[in-house]
Amino acid sequence: MKKFQFLFIVFLFTNITLYAQAANKTMDNAIESEIDAGFDDSFDDELSDEFSDEFAVAQQQEFDPLSGYNRFMTNFNDGLYRHVVFPLGRGYRTITPKQFRESVGNFFLNLEFPIRFANNLLQLKFQNSLEETERFLVNSTIGLAGLFDPASSWLKIKAHDEDFGQTLGHYGVGGGFYLVLPFFGPSNLRDTLSLVVDWQIDPFFYQEGRSYNLLPINFWQSIGLKSFQYFNEYSDNIEAYENLTKDAIDIYPLLKSVYEQNRQKEIDE
C-alpha cells in the first residue's frame, strides 16, 4: 500500500512540475528575446514580434493556486522575523561570541551528514559522497564531535549540500506550486514533501519506532532542537534579509522569485 502511495506522489509531481518547469524556462527566454527585440527598437512597437509576447504571457500566468494563503503566510513570517526573531537574534548575538555560534552551526551540520551522503549518492555524485564521508570522519574526531570544521579549514574539503528536493530536481522533477511554510519560509510542493523523506535519515528527528533515534526523546523536542539550529543560523543573517527586502515593492513576489532562483542554482550545482 505504501508503495502505491509513493508512486502516486511521484506521478503527481511529474505532472504538476512539467508545467512549472516550462514556465521557468520561458522566463529566461522572455528576457533574452526581449533584449534581441530591443536591438531593432521594436520594444516600443505595438506590433513587434509575436514570439517574445507568447513568453511574456506564459510568465504572467504562473501557477500559484495557493497565492492567498501564501501571501498571508509571507506577511506573517515577515512580521515574526522583524518583531520577534530578529530582536532575539540580536540579543543572542551580543551574549555569544561568533566562534560559539559557528561551532553550534558546525555541530548540527556534521550530524546531518547522512542526508548529504545519501542524496549525493542518489544523484550518482560518488566523489562528493566520498568527500562527505571524509569530512564526517575528520570533523567528528579531530573536530571534537563536529564543533569545529578542520575538513574545510585545513583539508579544504567543502560540504556538498544536497537534500531530497535537490535530488528530485536533479532528475528533472520540477518544483510544483509555491508553498510558504510557517516559520521556515518559502518552499514548494516538491521540497516540502521531500522534507519528510530527509527526516527519515535525519538524526535530529524523532521517529516513533525508529531504531536509531539519537538525541531527542519525542517529536516536540526535535522540533525545538531544529528551531534552535535555524535560530542560531538566522541570527548571523539578519542584515542579509533586511537588505534583501528593504527596497521591495512587494515582498511576496520578491521572496518567491529569490527562492525559485536559489533552488534552481542549488539543483544545477
Place this chain on the structure above:
Amino acid sequence: MRDVRKSIVVLFVAMFLALPLMANELDDLKITMQSKVDEIMKTLKNPKLLQCEQDMKISQLADGMFDYELMAKLSIGKRNWRKFSASQRKEFIELFVVRMKESYTQKAHLLSDEKVTVEDAVQVKPKRVYLTVLIHGSKNNTDIKYKYYKDRSGKWLIYDVEIAKISILQTYRAQFAEVLSSKSVEELLHELKKQKIKKISS
C-alpha cells in the same frame, strides 16, 4: 568557381581576424571592470570624502557601464510595457534609473572591507558576455555576475546583475508583474515615487 573559392578564402581570413579581436574585446571588458573596481575601492577608503561625495563618485563610475534604460524596460516586460503611455514610459524609466543607481552605490559600501577580484569574461553567445567579480569572505566567496550585451553601436553594456546567482532583473520583473496584475500603471508609478530607498544595514 573562382569567386566561390575567393569568398571562402575571404571568409577564413575574416574568421581568423575576428578571433583575436574577440579575445581582445573580452580582455578590454575585464580591464575596464578592474579599473572601475579599483577606483570604487579607492573612493570607499578615502577618509577625506563624505559619504554623499563617495556615492556621487561611485554612481559616476558606474554610469557608462549600465544600460539603465534597457534594464527598466526589461523589468516591466514587453506585454506590460504596452500598457504604458509615452509619458508614463518616460517617468518610469527615470524613477527606475534613480532606484538602480542608489541601490548600486549602497551595495558598493558593503565592499569596503573586502577583497575583490575580477575573473575572466566568458562569452556565452555572439552578443552576450558574462563577467564575474568575486568577493572573498571569511567563510565563503560571493560572486557577482555582470551580464553584458552588445548594443547596435557595438558597445558592450550591462543589462542584468546576478548576486549569488540571484538576478536583480528577475526579482524586479516578478514584483512589477505582480503589482500590475492587480493595479494600474499610474498606481505603480505612485508607489515607486512614494517609496524612498532606505539605508543599508551592515
